[in-house]
Amino acid sequence: MAMAMARVVSMRVLISSETHRASSSPRSLQSKTSPSASRKGSLNPSHKTLKLNLEVSPHRAVSAVRLMRIEFGGAFADLLNEKGKGSGDNEMGYVERSIGFRTRDLDDRDLRLVTDIVGGTIRWRRYLDHLISSLCHAENTFRGMEPLLLQILRIGCYEIVKLDMPPYAVVDENVRLAKAALRPGAGNMVNAILRKLVLLKENNSLPLPKLEGDDRAQARALATLYSHPVWMVRRWAKYLGKEEAIRLMKWNNSDPIFSLRANSAKGISRADLVTKLNSLKVPHEPSPHLNDFVRIKTGLQIVIQSGLLKEGFCSVQDDSAGLIVSLVDPQPGEIIIDCCAAPGGKTLYMASRLHGQGMVSAVDINKGRLRILKETAMLHHVDNVITIIHADLRIFTENNTLKCDKVLLDAPCSGLGVLSKRADLRWNRKLEDMEQLKNLQDELLDAASLLVKPGGILVYSTCSIDPEENEERVAAFLLRHPEFCIDPANRYVPPHFVTEDGFYSSNPVKHSLDGAFAARLVRAS
């Protein structure tokens, strides 16, 4: 904890002392703007006065700074990635102020490299830190390492060990970055550690922990080998067994597969989307589960840069989320309420399935996320069937007698089913969160149930694979609410997604989709 705090403080110092560094460092020619102007980022012309360094590879400099923003600045890896090229200027402002010099602008290839390196380095953080600390002379060296130096070392290790890039070029490039962004001594340290790593890798003798000892020791070793928090490994070993837990961690560490949904509300068919993807040369395959969906393994950045998302031509939506909408089975003319709706992935898909007749009320406690929902609804031409309600669901249901045909509660959850896409989530999620989330899920379920008309449907869903957030919450709810019973999922989703109890469940390892869960419950008439 103290170590983390020390790193946060030094990160803050690094960012806020940029003006000082710019004027005191001989490497970074003087910035002439005020500190407040320089904090504004892209629109600040000062960065053009910084020295342009053509020796440092820009994607590594950007990756190192982006990693610090994610680890210490609260930025989310997936959001930074999705902004892609459009945010280039803004990001370059951060980079320059953090390292004290300019790099050349990123081209499309650099942007893809940044996405890959940042995602991979975050996922493999625990594993990489184990290697780096094992290769430091003293334990204190690793503990007291300044944040930027640590990020550069992590990038170098990741490139050598996981990307199998030409090792001596990787060493040289990262040494150059450390020297330019920090000081010559930092470059020497990067050189020493990465060269040792290259030799150990060549001799097939990386210093990795052995899978031995009691359950705790084995969980710690697995947590390092597959780079996850120990508490997650122990939980999965308990619920899934060791072998399945390993398969799940391998999936979480693999490159994410994305699905795109053609926006039928705008008259766009899957065939239209396929034509566009062909013209962009993005490899794709039709979803075997959903008519409007297409799956892509690579090329998301190309899709983003092409503007297809901004135009509302299609959305990024995993099949696992689309199948939850299939379980709700929205029909034209129905009155539906989406209780935790923002940013609106499922609201928009449900609305498009109403074909202009009926209504989806979208409730959420988060105003900012609701704003995104509202804007996207207009973009997608479904705003005529969406009503937005900013409220805490628990208070909303106290003051409302609204009764709906269908109620979707896509509850706040741990997100343990989406760790392959949310690279940083595994490090942000804590065991203590699970208890709090379960209480909130129970309260929201009770509140949502009040909105279901007699004979109506309540769908409870999560993007978690954790039984305590899924089956256990439903079982506890049914005990409190005997007026509800399970409506088996097999009439709405393909049979291999249906559990013995009649729930919908997508399993990353089995289905190659995000992990998700949903129960369809019917209220007695």
Ligand SMILES: C[S@@+](CC[C@H](N)C(=O)[O-])C[C@H]1O[C@@H](n2cnc3c(N)ncnc32)[C@H](O)[C@@H]1O
């Ligand atoms: C899993 S996300 C919903 C994702 C959304 N259904 C979609 O498909 O895009 C959970 C949402 O619950 C909202 N939320 C959390 N607590 C809430 C509460 N007490 N009342 C209403 N919404 C709440 C959060 O703001 C968050 O947007």
